Amino acid sequence: MxxxxxxxxxxxxxxxxxxxxxxxxxxxxxxxxADLSYKEILSGETHHAASFRLQLEDTVATQWTTPGATRTARSPR
Incomplete structure (x- = not known):
């Protein structure tokens, strides 16, 4: 993988x-x-991005990751 x-x-x-x-x-x-799930994966010739959700007890983090940049949003459950 x-x-x-x-x-x-x-x-x-x-x-x-x-x-x-x-x-x-x-x-x-x-x-x-924790509970980790990938919501969407985008792939191209030179760039890849993944959207995921991570939950540990009452804390939830969601994030899009791409080469060289990240954008994060965190919110309570």
């Missing part, structure tokens, strides 16, 4: 996670702790 050289920009840390193993481990941890 992820390329060998996958990069995950972590909003909670300063440094991105680099490599398939690191990205998969982080994703598995999130799935164990």
């Amino acid at each position: 992820f390329a060998e050289n996958a990069v995950l920009n972590n909003p909670l840390g300063d440094e991105p996670l680099i490599g398939r193993e690191s990205v998969v481990e982080a994703k598995q941890t999130v799935h164990r702790l």
